Amino acid sequence: MEPNVFLENFKKQFIDGDKLEIAMKTEFRQIESYDSLTGMTIIVMIKDEYNVDITDNEYKSQKSINDLFNLIQSKLKT
Amino acid sequence: MIIQNNFNYKNFCELTSEEQLLVLQWRNHKTIRKWMINKEFITINKHKTFLMQLHNNNEKKYWLVMKGTDPVGVSSLTDIKNRSAEWGYYLAPEYHETSLAIEFYYFTLDYLFNFIKLEMICGFELVNNQNASSLNSLFGFTKEKTTKAVNGIQIDLIYRKLSKRKWIEKIKKDKKILKLLNFALSRSL
Numbered sequence: 001m002e003p004n005v006f007l008e009n010f011k012k013q014f015i016d017g018d019k020l021e022i023a024m025k026t027e028f029r030q031i032e033s034y035d036s037l038t039g040m041t042i043i044v045m046i047k048d049e050y051n052v053d054i055t056d057n058e059y060k061s062q063k064s065i066n067d068l069f070n071l072i073q074s075k076l077k078t
Numbered sequence: 079m080i081i082q083n084n085f086n087y088k089n090f091c092e093l094t095s096e097e098q099l100l101v102l103q104w105r106n107h108k109t110i111r112k113w114m115i116n117k118e119f120i121t122i123n124k125h126k127t128f129l130m131q132l133h134n135n136n137e138k139k140y141w142l143v144m145k146g147t148d149p150v151g152v153s154s155l156t157d158i159k160n161r162s163a164e165w166g167y168y169l170a171p172e173y174h175e176t177s178l179a180i181e182f183y184y185f186t187l188d189y190l191f192n193f194i195k196l197e198m199i200c201g202f203e204l205v206n207n208q209n210a211s212s213l214n215s216l217f218g219f220t221k222e223k224t225t226k227a228v229n230g231i232q233i234d235l236i237y238r239k240l241s242k243r244k245w246i247e248k249i250k251k252d253k254k255i256l257k258l259l260n261f262a263l264s265r266s267l
Contacts (some may be wrong), residue, residue, distance in 0.1 A: 015212075036175045038210040043177070044261050053265075056176040 001050065006069050009049055033036065038065045046072060067078040081226035085185040087153065090132050097142055098129060098156035101152055107171045113207050115228055115235070139194075143167075143182060145266075149217070150178060153186050155194070160197035165190065183213055184259050191242045200239045202226065214238050218249040 003024055011017040016033050023064075028034055043059055046052050046068075052075045054068075062068045084098040093101070102125045104110055111117050124230075132138060151170050155163040167186065169179055188198050201219070203210045215221065219238035226235050240249070249255065 033208075035208040036179060037209070037216060038179055039175055040180065040258060042260075044172045044258065047261070056265075060175055 001069075001073060003066075003069060006072075007065060009045055010042065010065055010068075013038055015027055022065065024069065025064055027063050028065055028068070029063070043066075050076065052076060083185045083188075084146055085189070086144040086146075087141040087186075087189060088144060090142065093129070093142060097149065098125070100149060101142060103166065104152065104170055106144065109171050109174060110168050113168075113204055113210065115202060115204065115226070115233065125213055143186060145178070145181070148150075151182055153190075161196055163196055163200045165180070166199045173184075177258075177265055179213065179259045180255070180262045181266070183217060184255065187217065187240075187245060189247050197242045198239065198263070200237065202235045202237055205234050205236055211236065217253060218244055218252075 007022070007024060010028075011020050011022065011058055012023065012032050014020055014031065015038075020033075022028075022031060039059065046054055050072055052072050054071065054075075058071060059068075062071060088097070090101070099122075102120060104245065105114075105125075106119055116172070132140060137158050138154070138156050139158065140151055140152065143153050145152045149170065150173055152166075152168055154166040157164045167182070169182060173179070173182075187199070190199060199212070202224075203214060205223075212237075217240065219240045222237045222239075224235050224237040227231045227233075231233065
């Protein structure tokens with residue numbers, strides 16, 4: 001699982017994903033176009049692309065894209 | 079109480095004292111009140127008066143929405159006339175940013191069109207309410223800028239509208255909506 005690929009997959013969930021300038025350290029709820037529906041499509045993408053289930057509470061406690069990436073990695077290892 | 083795919087709609091006129099208090103707490107919660115057109119803090123006395131006035135009122139209906147036995151939000155209709163009405167809704171604060179939103183939205187719209195038999199649903203959202211805007215757009219509501227006088231002040235709003243025909247012929251079977259709905263349902267089993 002590559003961070004740059006994850007970042008691209010993450011950006012695709014945004015309505016303005018092709019114009020977004022974000023990095024792994026970006027706190028994703030601070031992105032202007034982020035909303036709860038985008039949040040849900042991100043969780044679906046994680047299931048589709050990485051076959052990892054993230055609960056609503058786990059998702060809510062993540063701040064940066066890197067936090068989310070690390071959570072997925074930890075779940076892939078178990 | 080009406081049951082729609084494990085979602086129950088309990089008329090505000092039938093609420094227990096505990097449920098009356100619960101919806102007041104939700105209504106006054108900062109994360110809900112900030113997206114209300116009327117942001118006024120509601121006192122318990124005002125709330126009780128409001129609930130009393132709902133009895134025998136054919137132009138306004140409010141429901142406590144429950145999933146199974148869990149109260150999850152509120153759905154309302156105002157200005158009910160000729161099979162059209164203005165829709166309002168909110169999720170309980172603990173369900174914000176969860177996949178329940180898509181279930182709530184889908185089954186509540188289906189309830190309003192198929193059980194209440196509305197032909198047209200309209201509504202207003204604050205221009206900066208991005209969460210509501212995304213959901214309303216996903217579910218095919220038309221979008222139009224407008225203003226409305228609230229307590230003597232004109233505020234900018236987005237006016238939304240969705241017909242029963244569009245709901246049945248297009249939105250209810252939209253692939254993206256069904257994918258999100260099925261995903262949400264699979265998590266809530």
